[in-house]
Amino acid sequence: MTKPKILIxxxxxxxxxxxxxxxxxxxARQLGAEVRLRRAREFVTSEVMAQVLGWQESADKMNALYEAPTEDDADWADAIVFGTPTRxxxxxxxxxxxxxxxxGIWFQGKLNGKVGSVFGSTSSKHGGNESTLLSIYTTLAHLGLIIVPLGYADPSMFGAGTPYGATHVSAQDSxxxxxxxxxxxxxxxxxxxxVARGLRDAQFIGAAV
Structure with a gap:
């Protein structure tokens, strides 16, 4: 069996x-997955970015570390995990x-049956972490992804995060x-x-029968 392919x-x-x-x-790597980490890019002007201290410098640093996500990345993946700050x-x-x-690939049905999950962060307490993650679930359903929340299926869930996905409150980035x-x-x-491995292996066995 090949490694599960996870796009973050x-x-x-x-x-x-x-x-x-x-x-x-x-x-993901601990369970043998092949992972692609991708950072979405800004589309605002440099003048807009300059209004926020350190935004341009931070973007330049991260963009040097991570490629931009592409349609091919989503097609390649068995699972797609989306992460976002709240806005x-x-x-x-x-x-x-x-x-x-x-x-384009949604219309071709290429996203149907892939695993989907979400995580996020916010600057302030009650700043929208849960509402943000839940709103993305709607998008995942439209894409045809199989939504995988966290529930309380691990002891770590009783110490932090949400049952919808991992979260963090940065307290104004402090x-x-x-x-x-x-x-x-x-x-x-x-x-x-x-979950991605289980679904993919089941499809493989079903195709072989």
Whole structure:
């Protein structure tokens, strides 16, 4: 059997969502997955980015580390995990723009039956983590993905995160995800990989019968 293929497509401005993305990737790799980590790109002008201290520098640094997600990445994957900071209680426009670009392969049915999961971060307490993750579930359903939440299926879930996906509150970027939140993100990577492997192997056996 080949390794499960996991795409982690995220947007991060100041590093909190990036940190969670890497913890999800670590969990997936622990179960033998092949992982592609991709950062969605800005589409606003440099003048807009200059209005936020450090935005351009942070973007340049992360863009040097991660390729932009593509339609081919989504086609390749057995599972797609989306990560986003909250923007007024909803998904970031950068990640949404990537999702919207998948209309071509969606129309061809190439996303049907892949695993889908979500994680996110926000700057302030009650800043919209849960509403953001839940709103993306609607999009995953339209894409034809099989939604995999976390529930309380691991002890780490009783210390941090949400049953919908890993989360973090950065307190105006003064806090990085701690051990408890990274444990939830790691579990998310393992859970997604386990489900993706099970679904793919079942399809393989069914095709062989």
């Amino acid at each position: 497509a995220f947007y991060s401005r100041n590093g909190s969502t990036e940190t969670l993305a890497n913890a999800v990737a670590d969990g 007024f209680g909803s998904i970031s426009s950068e990640l949404k723009a990537y999702i919207d670009s998948l209309g 806090l990085r995800p701690d051990e408890a939140h990274l444990a939830v993100a790691n579990f998310q990577g393992r859970r997604v990989t386990s």
